[in-house]
Amino acid sequence: MNPTPVLSEFDRIAIVGLGLIGGSVARGLRAAGYAGHLVGAVTSDADAARAVALELVDTCHADIAAAVGPADLVVVATPPAELDEVLSEVAGVCPAHAVITDTGSSKTSVVEAAARAFDAAAMARFVPGHPIAGTENSGLEAGFATLFTARRVILTPDETTDPAALAAVEAMWSALGAQVSHMTAAHHDEVLAATSHLPHVLAYTLVDTLAAMAERTEIFAYAAGGFADFTRIASSDPALWRDIVKANRGPVLHTLDAYMAQLQDVRSAIASGDDHHLHDIFERAKTARDGFVLQREQNER
Numbered sequence: 622m623n624p625t626p627v628l629s630e631f632d633r634i635a636i637v638g639l640g641l642i643g644g645s646v647a648r649g650l651r652a653a654g655y656a657g658h659l660v661g662a663v664t665s666d667a668d669a670a671r672a673v674a675l676e677l678v679d680t681c682h683a684d685i686a687a688a689v690g691p692a693d694l695v696v697v698a699t700p701p702a703e704l705d706e707v708l709s710e711v712a713g714v715c716p717a718h719a720v721i722t723d724t725g726s727s728k729t730s731v732v733e734a735a736a737r738a739f740d741a742a743a744m745a746r747f748v749p750g751h752p753i754a755g756t757e758n759s760g761l762e763a764g765f766a767t768l769f770t771a772r773r774v775i776l777t778p779d780e781t782t783d784p785a786a787l788a789a790v791e792a793m794w795s796a797l798g799a800q801v802s803h804m805t806a807a808h809h810d811e812v813l814a815a816t817s818h819l820p821h822v823l824a825y826t827l828v829d830t831l832a833a834m835a836e837r838t839e840i841f842a843y844a845a846g847g848f849a850d851f852t853r854i855a856s857s858d859p860a861l862w863r864d865i866v867k868a869n870r871g872p873v874l875h876t877l878d879a880y881m882a883q884l885q886d887v888r889s890a891i892a893s894g895d896d897h898h899l900h901d902i903f904e905r906a907k908t909a910r911d912g913f914v915l916q917r918e919q920n921e922r
């Protein structure tokens with residue numbers, strides 16, 4: 622018996638931006654058995670040729686119109702700085718039946734950009750999305766088929782979103798092995814400011830602080846697993862993260878203020894020798910993190 626073809630209602634899926642996320646969507650769709658035409662849009666002819674050579678997509682163009690014009694489903698996976706321009710180009714050429722989604726790390730800013738670019742009909746077929754999965758790598762060669770397996774994807778539809786478009790985007794992420802949740806764009810931005818954007822800000826800041834000290838000492842030579850685990854994400858693309866933080870400024874500042882207050886409290890406990898208070902904070906944190914790790918492992922089973 623032949624398996625049910627994956628996303629067979631879409632003859633042609635266009636992916637705009639074939640870096641870590643777009644490339645992983647492309648590879649994941651193929652691995653899941655998508656048999657239609659995958660077309661990419663990138664920024665240069667050289668990248669288009671490379672994307673086809675890497676077998677990310679069947680065809681690729683340095684021209685959004687050529688890729689999106691005949692598509693049934695459009696996945697926008699470009700950096701936030703490109704979004705206004707990319708969505709306006711998509712709006713100009715997207716067929717009237719096509720479903721559109723994105724992968725951006727902040728959602729209110731994306732919904733605002735979509736509202737600037739799309740008319741009401743296209744807006745109804747636009748389903749904002751965010752895969753909560755990634756690595757510190759970027760570019761054409763960074764993607765891999767299993768990136769979204771057992772990972773969460775948050776969609777932020779509203780009351781104007783076409784249910785059929787929402788179902789189609791859910792089906793795409795399910796085909797990639799992800800678990801789909803819905804929430805409002807504003808709630809998404811508060812949650813991700815805390816669990817993703819703040820950790821990136823802290824990792825970059827810690828490494829930058831220590832790097833200034835490292836000019837005077839050899840401290841990095843003696844750094845090991847603790848430093849490497851805490852700072853892996855500081856190897857992420859600085860321009861991408863500058864723009865994510867900028868796009869989610871309010872919630873990031875809010876969570877950064879809460880963190881700075883707690884850090885001040887920890888500092889006071891260390892300075893005054895309040896071992897009990899320090900232990901309480903560390904104990905609560907260990908319990909919370911152990912719970913997170915357990916839940917993550919259970920999700921992966």
Ligand SMILES: NC(=O)c1ccc[n+]([C@@H]2O[C@H](COP(=O)([O-])OP(=O)(O)OC[C@H]3O[C@@H](n4cnc5c(N)ncnc54)[C@H](O)[C@@H]3O)[C@@H](O)[C@H]2O)c1
Pocket residue numbers: 637638639640641642643662663664685698699700701703707724725726727751752753754755756757758759760761763858861865
């Ligand atoms: N990096 C992560 O861990 C992660 C995780 C989840 C979501 N996201 C989001 O996904 C999006 C893509 O991030 P990424 O990590 O894949 O970045 P990336 O840099 O790896 O890939 C982005 C790609 O878009 C291409 N691009 C830029 N402008 C373009 C244009 N006008 N037309 C076509 N292609 C264009 C770039 O050449 C690049 O290859 C971002 O919005 C990011 O916030 C990232």
Ligand SMILES: O=C(O)C(=O)C[C@]1(C(=O)O)C=C[C@@H](O)C=C1
Pocket residue numbers: 725726752753754755756757816817818854857
């Ligand atoms: O694992 C990483 O390297 C990531 O940065 C992934 C990560 C995260 O912060 O967890 C980064 C950005 C996203 O938008 C979603 C996931």
